[in-house]
Amino acid sequence: MRKALDVNNINPFLQSTMSVFESVTQMKLTVGKPMMADFLFGAPTYTITVGVVGQMKGQAVLAMDVENAKIIASKMMFGMPIAELDEMACSALNELSNMIMGNTATVFSTQGKIIDITPPISMIGTDLKIKSDIDPIAVPLLFDGTEFLKLYICVYEE
Secondary structure, three states, rough: OOOOOOOOOOHHHHHHHHHHHHHHHOOOOOOOEEOOOOOEEOOOOEEEEEEEOOEEEEEEEEEEEEHHHHHHHHHHHOOOOOOOOHHHHHHHHHHHHHHHHHHHHHHHHOOOOOEEOOOOOOEEEEEEEEOOOOEEEEEEEOOOOOOEEEEEEEEEOO
């Protein structure tokens, strides 16, 4: 298993996630305590994985409870009620991850680190277990003091 990303390189992921999320949903998140974590999801979960290539390699994963995913998709679609995570809702959520990771790549480029991103892959399920060769750093993102989603950073620098 590869060692996780240097702590100093986590901030661009967090800054981008926080600013893009708030801009798109009008919901202000706060950052919980980062930790090393496994990818085990017992409850119904929606995950979006985006690959990172270039001077850094790996994946960033946004994971959220299915009900929270519906709330986010609804906010992105100007309040349209979301009863299920259909193709349109999933497309909106995947686009959110594209915007976050695109912004992350831009932040890194201002630091002289060039990365690119792959198209997102989303999964919905219960009892999901994801494996990575890179130790994941999990950062809970809180809304009104309660975990709303979690950002997993599984990236290493070459």
